[in-house]
Amino acid sequence: MKSLIIGIGGITNGGKSTLAKSLHEHIPNSYIVAQDTFFKDDSVVAVDSNGFKQYDVLDALHMDRMMSEVRAWQKDPASFLASRGLKPQFSRIPKAEDKVYVLIIEGFLIFNYRPLNELMDKRYFLVIPYELCKKRRCSRVYTPPDPPGYFDGHVWPMFLKNRKEMEETVTDLVYLDGMKCSEDLFSAVYEEVLLEIQKQLDAD
Ligand SMILES: Nc1ncnc2c1ncn2[C@@H]1O[C@H](COP(=O)(O)OP(=O)(O)O)[C@@H](O)[C@H]1O
Ligand SMILES: NC(=O)c1ccc[n+]([C@@H]2O[C@H](COP(=O)(O)O)[C@@H](O)[C@H]2O)c1
16 A cells, blocks of 8 residues: 655645644545644743743644654554554545555644654645734634634744745645635645546556
């Protein structure tokens, strides 16, 4: 069996998890590793001079644990899925995508962490403008919730900084306009992933 790793990165509330879930639902033998499940406990997240918790930095995440999960999948995707109670899926009429295990890595800082970035076969980066990002972010409740002024005082400046750092080191990013409807975003990426799957199969 072959395997493929797809990165869905981008701005907070850009639509990463929505897109990752749709891909997962349509791709047999796929699995999502979501970066936001690896945040450190609030008690150990650093605080800046304005009292804002520094959540939007790699240091706020257990990247070592995230890497272990990805490496466990890479080592043996079938056993990895089986250990999570998931059985390999085969369509009644076999399709190309049945034959390739696909890992979807989703998160706002996945391309800023070099060891993780290096593993990706394809990199997508969702972007939305400031106003829309602020609007979507303000209607979402995190644990802990954003304190007043957090978007402009921490989230947006860190997004600009992290994106700049990423663009200095990462090539082959495919930018996606997160203002497009979810269906259009899904179809565009899904079509490309199917082509990547076919490429893997043709590589024999
Ligand atoms: N393409 C889209 N168009 C409009 N709203 C969207 C779109 N994608 C996601 N959303 C909405 O934006 C919010 C954030 O989406 P989500 O996928 O959780 O973003 P992220 O994982 O990047 O933080 C949710 O309310 C979701 O329903
Ligand atoms: N434990 C958590 O999940 C948690 C806590 C505080 C802030 N956040 C926020 O999560 C964001 C990243 O996730 P999204 O890209 O899904 O928005 C960061 O901007 C960060 O400020 C998450």
